[in-house]
Amino acid sequence: MKDILPTLARWQAAGSRAVLATVVERRGSAPRDPGASLALNDLGEIAGSVTGGCVEPAVIREAQEILDGGPPRLKEYGIADDQAFEVGLSCGGTVAILIAPFDLSLVPPLSAAVEADRAVALTVAARGKAIGAQQLREHPTGAVARLLEAGESALADVDGETVFVHALTPRPAMYVFGAIDHAAALASVGKLLGYRVTVCDARAAFVTRERFPEADELVVEWPDRFLGRAPVDASTVICVLTHDEKFDVPALLAALETPAVYIGAMGSKVTTADREERLRAEGVDDAGLGRIHAPIGLAIGGRTPEEVAVAIGAEIVEATALARRRAAGETSISLLAT
Secondary structure, eight states: OGGGHHHHHHHHHHTOOEEEEEEEEEESSOSSOTTOEEEEETTSOEEEOSSTTSSHHHHHHHHHHHHTTOOOEEEEEEOOSSOTTSSSOTTSOEEEEEEEEEOGGGHHHHHHHHHTTOOEEEEEEOSSTTTTOEEEESSOOHHHHHHHHHTOOEEEEETTEEEEEEEEOOOOEEEEESOSHHHHHHHHHHHHTTOEEEEEESOGGGOOTTTOTTOSEEEESOHHHHHHHSOOOTTOEEEEOOOOHHHHHHHHHHHTTSOOSEEEEOOOHHHHHHHHHHHHHTTOOHHHHHTEESSOSOOSOOOSHHHHHHHHHHHHHHHHHHHHHHHHHTTOOOSTTO
16 A cells, blocks of 8 residues: 555545455466555546456446445455456456445554654454444554565455555664675665665774765674664565675674564575574574574576675565564454355
8 A cells, every 4th residue: 555645645635435455365467466456536537456357447447336336345366167258367366355434534643653753553454344434543453463564465364354454564674784785786676576675884984975875874894793782573685795704604693683574694505604604603493593594595697796686685585574474364364155
């Protein structure tokens, strides 16, 4: 939903009415995850997407019916036969899409929370007499709080009611240690992936805005000392690119004391093996070593700083997606299975 908030704000300022369609669940392969949203206003303007085009025309027709006075509804779309050109998902999956009038008065507080990097949840009743009812929750508890903490939008049971939770979370932190060319490329990838990027190095001459224009924050400090005071939560990623034992061993020891979802360390296989021995000497066990992605990044054959940064970004996406699925699996419920 974050991506369409600016458009919704414009509609709200203009006094428009709007309907919001949201993917609330998917089964099998589908182009977009739960939380993907499409909005239609009373002037026929469209914002966002729910499936990248597969069922958009059908969803827009449903939204127009609601603008014309029809009730909110939960629709299921998927391929039921071999006619791939009929309405449905040509990729073979099934999605449940909740379509309901959207209260545009909620846009200003939602936008304010996003701009301030403050977590907020929007819940929408997914079935029953109250289907479509919306509530802004800045300090939620229970299942909503757990989904918000995990940064996962999903269905949940709240006081016996099935609701969809739009989890709008602050940008997670990416801490990049080592002011090298690879760090500059990784800062760009981190920004693209939605992170608030900090580049940290103890060598002031290397930590300059000219070298790292994409970074949100530049810090001159020893990495381990920085991690001793920096906020780290379960969405934080830590990338140690120094491949110098006097920097990276203390930094990794500090990183392993945090709940960071991803810890990666640059270095050749020889460097990685030597570093593991030094970490073991400091008391790090197999479980701790298993948390460190080293050599950092997926093995896709990257050589340039930009290629390596893409490999690191891909590994971060993989690790964080796995963590989100685990967290959501403990909280979310299913409509497609009923």
